[in-house]
Amino acid sequence: MSCSTQWTMNAVKEFTYEIVETTDLFDPANPELGRLPDGRACHGTRLVVMDETVEKIFGERIRAYFERTNVSVEYLTLQGGDDHKTFDQMLRVASRLTEIGTDRVGTPPIVIGGGVVQDVVGMAASLYRRGIPYVRVPTTLLGQIDGSVSAKTGVNYEGCRNRLGTFAPPPRTLIDSSLIATLPPRQIRSGLGEALKMALIKDRTLFEVLERYGDHLVRDRLQDSGTYAGDEGPGQTVIHRAISGMAEELQKNLWETELRRIVDYGHTFSPIVEMSALPELYHGEAVAMDCVFSAVLAARRGLLPMEELERIVATVNRIGLAPSHPMFGDAPTMLRALADTVRHRDGHQFVTLLERVGETRFVDDLSEREITEAAGVMAVLARDPYAPVAELCGSVRRTPALAGAGSAR
Template structure:
């Protein structure tokens, strides 16, 4: 993120004095009548998402950017998930040792139950003890979506913004949490109630980390891939329909030729689709966001079920419910709706959770979403497979009727043993 273009613009008045600001920064205007200034500024934002297979091979130098100041040793503050440290910590340390980096590894247990401001504050305490040069020493976070969200928030707050680099180690991190601009922690029983918009300068994607990720967590990430497929990419849905179980079995490691080709295309299409939706509306000025699909009821369901449901599993339950709503409205036909439920089952994802039997929970979730979306539902619903529309007229009875339908279809579609 670099560059700054500012101007002070006065409100219209009978007597307005226009004065040149500093060179290249535009003009500002002072209104004598109302004795006020209005400040507007624009800061271009640029960040990179880079495929970096074999990231910790000694020959790769992605994590050594930017170089140290002349005559000084390269320094890095690294936050790493405690589970990732157990599995990969030795090779990560060996990498930094090989390149003679002065580094500190801050090891953090990270899941939704500790996704809190207190965890972020503990990271900042260690960061403050280490000290960083904000221009040359970006923080590095190695872990899943939860840890990347926490560290992103800490980075955005520390000295009003300290650059950071993301290394996602889960599938949901690779295709969702690792490519956007939002950071956040849970607060007061609400998911991501505290947060900022602060993208990492660089996200490095290494699929090899997925080899040590549990099968359930692979499925968890595939729910977010399914989201992109349903709202904008029918080809991606076809790939999940035909290769989903193989990708789940191989953990996206390409153990077979067909598995490798499918893994590459699925990951690329999921990331490309996500970025296409995020880039024109990165700060969410427009509240009709197709990538909110699956995220209307799921935040409340997920927090109520915690820790029984993973994030992607809660999103999948939401997508199953909104598929039922869309089918009842004629937006998706019976055959395609059944295909959606069949793919959920093949990916070992839940299409039903007993929390849906609590009408007050669902209506509270919808009310909370309306508050979050400026008084409107802006509810994304699938149109067939690969398109989306937004509605603002979902009523309580229609919602409950869809729940009753899903109770039969969703349970038949599959309910993994862990749910």
């Protein structure tokens, strides 16, 4: 006869973390870079991990900063780019932390670079000694407006994006928007892809800024060198509104216990495309295409007005992003992408669709036919980004939203 005894543990881990915007971050007169998250004094050597490009551009200033401020540091340089977001690269960080004897709290490493090195170092910090604090300094637009708020770390594995990773937000993230002034225009556009996502799901004002200033933002690298009537130029507006929007959304569901997340807009179909097309497509580029694909799905369902769809595609073009790619025009790939996402969402589609710019609803009944027909529209947009999208949507036979029946799980 069997007998069971049970002990139930119940604990709540509260976590507070800060995203601090500052200027002249690498000026020794600014204490932020060397400051410990909880304000205590540092008593050892800290690891500073730099992205290779950051090392080339800012390395000298960063080294001078730590020398002048008498902070004992050791360095490690890693390559950015998603094809370097690997478990091996993460282990290199763990090895360096071990080598320099990083302790549990007092010597948090600092990572300065794009989203890739942020995710890699974040994962290493979350595993080293079962988790130590770290400080994040994102230097790409995407890293500043999206990764900066996130609690997630990770590496790509077995051909899947972020397949291995942890939830481990750093107690401090430092943002200096002048650091992105050295980014190539294509990287700025990729970052604007994430800003567009945020605009579409909840911020019409942000959308209008992107719609009006898309090309200008890229040219100016969001540095607002022109004169503007309002308090803030478009660059600052984009950065501030995107961060605030993200913070608001993540705060209510940080550990993702709820799988219906509007911030996953633009991330339903893109992961597979992104991994298959690596290194051809940047993250924000694939996200923007997924935003368009999802908008086409919504418009064809009669949820999103056609004029709004046209404005979305025009804005994508205005930013200089491509609205589509041949892989988004390939129905079997899109169906495979959705199937993989459904596994990630515990058997549900939970796909965010737009009702208008800034307003969303979740659907769980996208059919194979809807995906196939939307892919048909994307195939044309991949060939001609300026093709009349509303007409294209109308010319493919409209599929009624069949609840359940034939849904593409």
